[in-house]
Amino acid sequence: MYFLRGVFVLLCALLSASRAEDDVKNGPCDIFSQDVNNLTLNCSRRNIDRIPSWPEEINKVADRDGHVLITFFNNSITNITELDRVPGNKIAISFKSNRIREIEDDAFKNIHRLVYLDLSNNRLSGDVLRSEIFQGPYNEGVYSQIALETLSLGYNEIHSLDKYLFQYTPNLTRLYLNNNPIELLDHVTLLAISSATKLEVLDLAKTDIDNIPLDAFRGLVNLKQIDLSGNQFVTVPESLSLVGSTLQYLTFNNNPIVELNDDSFIGLTSLVELEVGENDNLEEVKRSTFMPLKSLRVLHLCHNKNLKYISHNAFRGVKDKWTLKEVYLDDNNLSELSTDLLPWDKLEVLGMTGNRWLCNCDLANIVTKQDAGSKFKPGEIPYCAAPMRLTGAYVTNITVSFCPQFDTTFATKKGFSIKDLKPKHILWTILGVATVVGIGMICGLLVNLAKAFYRKNLRSQPIRYININDDLA
């Protein structure tokens, strides 16, 4: 009995082994080829620890229009050695989630049509990333360049980049450096980044940086998108204004920022989409914060759990030339919004869920009279948190009868608040007072001088005393 079961198990093992052998007869990787223009070589999850040579089929790919994807996702490769030639015009290779510590010189020189390279989630340090790894074939005394457009270096051990790293990759368009212990964007790293003049997308999320030097992005005349989430910034870096005329997407989540104000987005005139979320310290959006954003279409201001106050002047300067279509204010700690915060009826989508709305007549005005209520996505109608008798009701359910004086309450401006004062304003005030005092003092001095002069002249004139009695006599 036991013997039979043993034989059975053995048979099964043999069978499955031979079936497995069937599956891997083209080498260790699976090949999918739709046509001569499209080939995928799947080497994911195969316990590979060194890069194999490519199977024969790869040479069927057309050189001119061929797209080839090769993935080594989740193996245990430690060393990228010189890869064999891959035909085709656009080649993408992923080494995501391996144990790579080393890349040889010339590793990609046989694949100069390599456009996409994913090296994320490995053990690369900045020292390993030197320009020689990307050099193309050696021709007439110089190394040629390669076509690389997208390079992902996320989740490695990079502190700093070699300043010549992108010497042979002039078409680099997307660079992902997220989740590396960079901490400080040093001089050489900045030289490396700014040498990639075609860069359009730069991901610096979770790199522990708290500052970007003022001229860091000089030369990046094509930069369109940047992610600075999960860092230590206490203000939005001013250095962004250097790329303000091209930057379209800014993601600024999860930073220890306390307020947004009229300095936050200076110069970002081309920004189309802004995301400021999960900033646990953010309490206030001050007046004129969004004033520079003359092209903004989508604003995500969500999941800032301490955000309580948005100045009614936050959109000052962009209200008359309104470009915003989508405004998301979900999951903050807001209870009130000013009726004149923005032209509510010009929005296409408005998100307000997950706050602590006080359902007063201002909110009723915004939702009903100014039609904000029709901009909520289906199933995303915000609730009232107060007053007590309206708790749990949809904000769209507050009726006009609840606010009889509706027409007269429209757009009543909030009074001036001491909170609106900024050091800048105080400085100007002091300067103003000082000027007035100064003018006063000068006037005083002049008056005193005139008096002194007058007295002196008077004294120098002989005073004649008329003897009334003499005259009379």
Ligand SMILES: *[C@@H]1O[C@H](CO)[C@@H](O)[C@H](O)[C@H]1NC(C)=O
């Ligand atoms: C290549 O084929 C895959 C399916 O095997 C398909 O998903 C992909 O869109 C194709 N790509 C191109 C560029 O034709």
Ligand SMILES: *[C@@H]1O[C@H](CO)[C@@H](O)[C@H](O)[C@H]1NC(C)=O
């Ligand atoms: C590649 O192969 C692995 C392991 O066999 C499999 O899990 C994965 O789904 C495959 N991926 C693709 C894109 O075919």
Ligand SMILES: *[C@@H]1O[C@H](CO)[C@@H](O)[C@H](O)[C@H]1NC(C)=O
């Ligand atoms: C890679 O595969 C191992 C098992 O071989 C697994 O434990 C691990 O979670 C996988 N890693 C990723 C990033 O998928």
Ligand SMILES: *[C@@H]1O[C@H](CO)[C@@H](O)[C@H](O)[C@H]1NC(C)=O
């Ligand atoms: C990487 O592989 C190459 C070729 O096999 C070898 O010469 C080199 O020493 C290896 N480097 C490391 C760090 O293992």
Ligand SMILES: *[C@@H]1O[C@H](CO)[C@@H](O)[C@H](O)[C@H]1NC(C)=O
């Ligand atoms: C860079 O892109 C341009 C324009 O697409 C192309 O002409 C050039 O050959 C590319 N450079 C390399 C090294 O592939």
Ligand SMILES: *[C@@H]1O[C@H](CO)[C@@H](O)[C@H](O)[C@H]1NC(C)=O
């Ligand atoms: C929201 O603000 C209230 C005070 O207005 C405060 O008591 C509460 O803790 C805040 N909520 C969060 C999630 O911080």
Ligand SMILES: *[C@@H]1O[C@H](CO)[C@@H](O)[C@H](O)[C@H]1NC(C)=O
């Ligand atoms: C909204 O009002 C309708 C009727 O006017 C009522 O049936 C519904 O329960 C109300 N819903 C909420 C959440 O207030």
